[in-house]
Amino acid sequence: AQRVTQPEKLLSVFKGAPVELKCNYSYSGSPELFWYVQYSRQRLQLLLRHISRESIKGFTADLNKGETSFHLKKPFAQEEDSAMYYCALRGGGFKTIFGAGTRLFVKA
Amino acid sequence: DTEVTQTPKHLVMGMTNKKSLKCEQHMGHRAMYWYKQKAKKPPELMFVYSYEKLSINESVPSRFSPECPNSSLLNLHLHALQPEDSALYLCASSQDFGAYEQYFGPGTRLTVT
Numbered sequence: 001a002q003r004v005t006q007p008e009k010l011l012s013v014f015k016g017a018p019v020e021l022k023c024n025y026s027y028s029g030s031p032e033l034f035w036y037v038q039y040s041r042q043r044l045q046l047l048l049r050h051i052s053r054e055s056i057k058g059f060t061a062d063l064n065k066g067e068t069s070f071h072l073k074k075p076f077a078q079e080e081d082s083a084m085y086y087c088a089l090r091g092g093g094f095k096t097i098f099g100a101g102t103r104l105f106v107k108a
Numbered sequence: 109d110t111e112v113t114q115t116p117k118h119l120v121m122g123m124t125n126k127k128s129l130k131c132e133q134h135m136g137h138r139a140m141y142w143y144k145q146k147a148k149k150p151p152e153l154m155f156v157y158s159y160e161k162l163s164i165n166e167s168v169p170s171r172f173s174p175e176c177p178n179s180s181l182l183n184l185h186l187h188a189l190q191p192e193d194s195a196l197y198l199c200a201s202s203q204d205f206g207a208y209e210q211y212f213g214p215g216t217r218l219t220v221t
Contacts, residue, residue: 044212094205098150
């Protein structure tokens with residue numbers, strides 16, 4: 001079965017502190033993993049995907065197949081990073097499954 | 109135009125009403141999606157259209173009826189809904205069915221009374 005788990009509903013950090021949003025997945029094959037972000041009053045949008053191995057807005061995420069994790073990291077959080085973050089998995093059939101989401105709150 | 113638009117933004121309907129949600133994109137995308145998002149929950153896939161043909165139906169009740177009249181438009185016809193169907197309905201599109209990036213619309217907030 002395909003499953004995405006984001007254990008933290010809310011994560012609160014101070015500006016300038018490192019941040020890590022956790023994501024674990026369950027999938028028997030080779031999944032595609034994504035992070036989507038939703039800023040306040042804005043639509044859901046793709047932040048990054050594991051295949052591209054890029055850094056977007058200072059965020060990176062590494063796929064760890066051994067630990068079945070795809071944690072999102074940023075070394076220095078900014079107030080504008082406050083948003084809802086969804087980890088998502090796309091497996092067979094191209095169906096995308098979203099995790100429950102983590103609300104990141106960056107305090108000044 | 110690089111956006112997915114959805115109308116209406118808000119909709120209140122009774123359980124005996126018939127209404128439709130509309131989604132439009134002009135990015136030339138050939139895959140379009142309907143998701144349902146309940147409060148404080150992630151989006152859940154309902155339907156996927158690829159090249160105007162229904163490719164995925166996630167066992168959605170028949171009171172929800174999707175329609176893709178052309179490659180730019182996606183409708184969701186609603187009939188005899190229940191209060192538990194109240195949710196944010198999101199439309200998304202992607203270049204094609206296998207494309208990794210989905211572009212989401214702002215959603216229609218539906219309340220069933």
